[in-house]
Amino acid sequence: MNQYKSEFLKVLQERGFIHQMSNAEALDALCAKETVTAYIGFDCTASSLHVGSLVQIMMLYWFQQCGHRPITLMGSGTTRVGDPTGKDESRKVLTDEIIEANKNGIKQVFEKFLTYGDGPQDAMMLDNADWLLKLNYMEFLRDVGRYFSVNQMIQRDSVRLRLEREQHLSFLEFNYMLLQGYDYLEIHRQTGCRLQMGGSDQWSNILSGVDLGRRLADEELFALTTPLLTTASGAKMGKTAAGAVWLNPDMLSPYDYWQFWRNTEDADVERFLKLFTILPMEEIARLAALEGAGINEAKKVLATEATAMLHGREAAEAAAETARKAFEEGASAAGLPTVMIARSELEAGIGVLGLYVTAGLCASNGETRRNIKGGAVKVNDKAVTDHSATISFENVAEDGTIKLSLGKKKHVLIKPV
RNA sequence: GGAGGAGUGCCCGAGUGGCUAAAGGGGGCGGACUGUAAAUCCGCUGGCUAUGCCUACGUUGGUUCGAAUCCAACCUCCUCCA
Numbered sequence: 001m002n003q004y005k006s007e008f009l010k011v012l013q014e015r016g017f018i019h020q021m022s023n024a025e026a027l028d029a030l031c032a033k034e035t036v037t038a039y040i041g042f043d044c045t046a047s048s049l050h051v052g053s054l055v056q057i058m059m060l061y062w063f064q065q066c067g068h069r070p071i072t073l074m075g076s077g078t079t080r081v082g083d084p085t086g087k088d089e090s091r092k093v094l095t096d097e098i099i100e101a102n103k104n105g106i107k108q109v110f111e112k113f114l115t116y117g118d119g120p121q122d123a124m125m126l127d128n129a130d131w132l133l134k135l136n137y138m139e140f141l142r143d144v145g146r147y148f149s150v151n152q153m154i155q156r157d158s159v160r161l162r163l164e165r166e167q168h169l170s171f172l173e174f175n176y177m178l179l180q181g182y183d184y185l186e187i188h189r190q191t192g193c194r195l196q197m198g199g200s201d202q203w204s205n206i207l208s209g210v211d212l213g214r215r216l217a218d219e220e221l222f223a224l225t226t227p228l229l230t231t232a233s234g235a236k237m238g239k240t241a242a243g244a245v246w247l248n249p250d251m252l253s254p255y256d257y258w259q260f261w262r263n264t265e266d267a268d269v270e271r272f273l274k275l276f277t278i279l280p281m282e283e284i285a286r287l288a289a290l291e292g293a294g295i296n297e298a299k300k301v302l303a304t305e306a307t308a309m310l311h312g313r314e315a316a317e318a319a320a321e322t323a324r325k326a327f328e329e330g331a332s333a334a335g336l337p338t339v340m341i342a343r344s345e346l347e348a349g350i351g352v353l354g355l356y357v358t359a360g361l362c363a364s365n366g367e368t369r370r371n372i373k374g375g376a377v378k379v380n381d382k383a384v385t386d387h388s389a390t391i392s393f394e395n396v397a398e399d400g401t402i403k404l405s406l407g408k409k410k411h412v413l414i415k416p417v
Numbered sequence: 418g419g420a421g422g423a424g425u426g427c428c429c430g431a432g433u434g435g436c437u438a439a440a441g442g443g444g445g446c447g448g449a450c451u452g453u454a455a456a457u458c459c460g461c462u463g464g465c466u467a468u469g470c471c472u473a474c475g476u477u478g479g480u481u482c483g484a485a486u487c488c489a490a491c492c493u494c495c496u497c498c499a
Contacts, residue, residue: 296454
């Protein structure tokens with residue numbers, strides 16, 4: 001194991017953030033010596049980031065904690081072009097308005113992890129639209145394109161694999177590394193940034209910027225990537241029943257976010273504690289040593305700590321308490337996701353089928369029907385067997401809500417208003 | 418520009434005139450077992466005002482009693498040649 005001198009790389013190393021690095025010794029020396037500026041780029045393809053980006057965000061968090069200056073780059077310029085990676089699906093073109101809205105949605109998350117401001121260690125936010133949209137093709141080719149060797153570009157994994165498999169690679173995609181490389185150069189010029197980080201799939205794109213820095217700015221820039229995150233059983237991180245695990249609370253409630261972490265596979269607990277919580281390493285070692293059912297203890301800590309990072313301590317504790325009541329006492333706990341419903345509708349009586357759809361537990365009446373057949377539907381903890389059953393005021397429990405369950409884990413409260 | 422090939426449900430992939438809401442697998446959901454885990458086993462996996470109706474095999478038309486399957490045009494993608 002390498003022994004790093006800088007606090008930042010030490011932390012990254014022991015927590016498992018590092019996949020690849022360019023010139024580790026020099027980067028280590030730089031981080032140990034002075035306040036370094038680093039950036040990570042994020043695309044604006046959705047109105048919220050999801051857990052897939054969390055490793056990157058945590059890395060920026062540690063970067064700042066270690067006394068450096070992080071930059072979050074919003075890729076609204078590159079998003080406008082549209083990332084052509086998907087091979088047979090022509091991505092829908094996002095309008096400027098949507099991109100702008102997405103950008104604003106994504107921004108909120110960074111503020112939970114980073115401190116922005118004008119101080120030397122305060123985080124900055126940039127947007128590559130500010131320079132990319134102004135690019136002139138001829139100038140760009142002449143000033144930047146000349147330094148890119150096609151011979152080298154086709155050696156890069158991202159390109160080579162596509163060529164070897166005889167898969168289509170459009171010129172637009174081929175240019176992507178030029179744009180991202182140019183971003184790095186531009187950011188370096190504007191801020192003195194010396195390090196770009198990202199997921200392992202970004203490695204070659206980052207290196208393009210490193211090359212450009214050496215050629216055009218006569219400066220050594222650095223690259224650092226994180227491992228691609230999958231669960232121990234090989235699935236991609238970030239998908240649940242309801243879809244992606246979003247970071248914005250209006251897209252995924254803190255309770256559901258807590259549940260996501262609570263359901264971590266045994267084999268992933270230690271790795272996730274290191275990556276997604278800021279607990280001291282000794283504490284993580286203690287939790288990781290738990291065995292059998294004791295691992296549940298570690299999972300609860302993971303869930304609460306990870307949720308606290310994103311949604312705040314209070315929301316995390318509340319989610320933990322709600323879960324405790326719902327799962328360990330079997331009680332209908334206030335704090336479960338709640339759906340409001342008009343009093344008048346309830347007075348008239350609502351069919352179970354539709355109610356489950358309204359509550360967001362099922363996608364269609366047919367799906368509810370199937371779930372009833374499978375014995376998964378419970379209202380106020382009583383199994384429903386008749387799909388023509390209607391729910392009305394009689395079903396409102398003492399606490400003023402109706403508890404709908406789907407399976408053992410998913411519960412929603414219906415509240416008349 | 419020329420020749421050839423391909424487009425099927427969330428994904429992969431079978432299907433070449435009725436038995437096809439479409440094999441099989443993956444994924445997902447539910448159940449059993451457990452520890453709100455993994456692995457394993459079982460069931461489900463288009464919609465609806467539901468013994469019926471509607472939508473669906475790239476798009477639009479056509480042939481036929483009947484089309485994912487045949488024909489035409491178009492769109493998109495791939496391969497090879499120039």
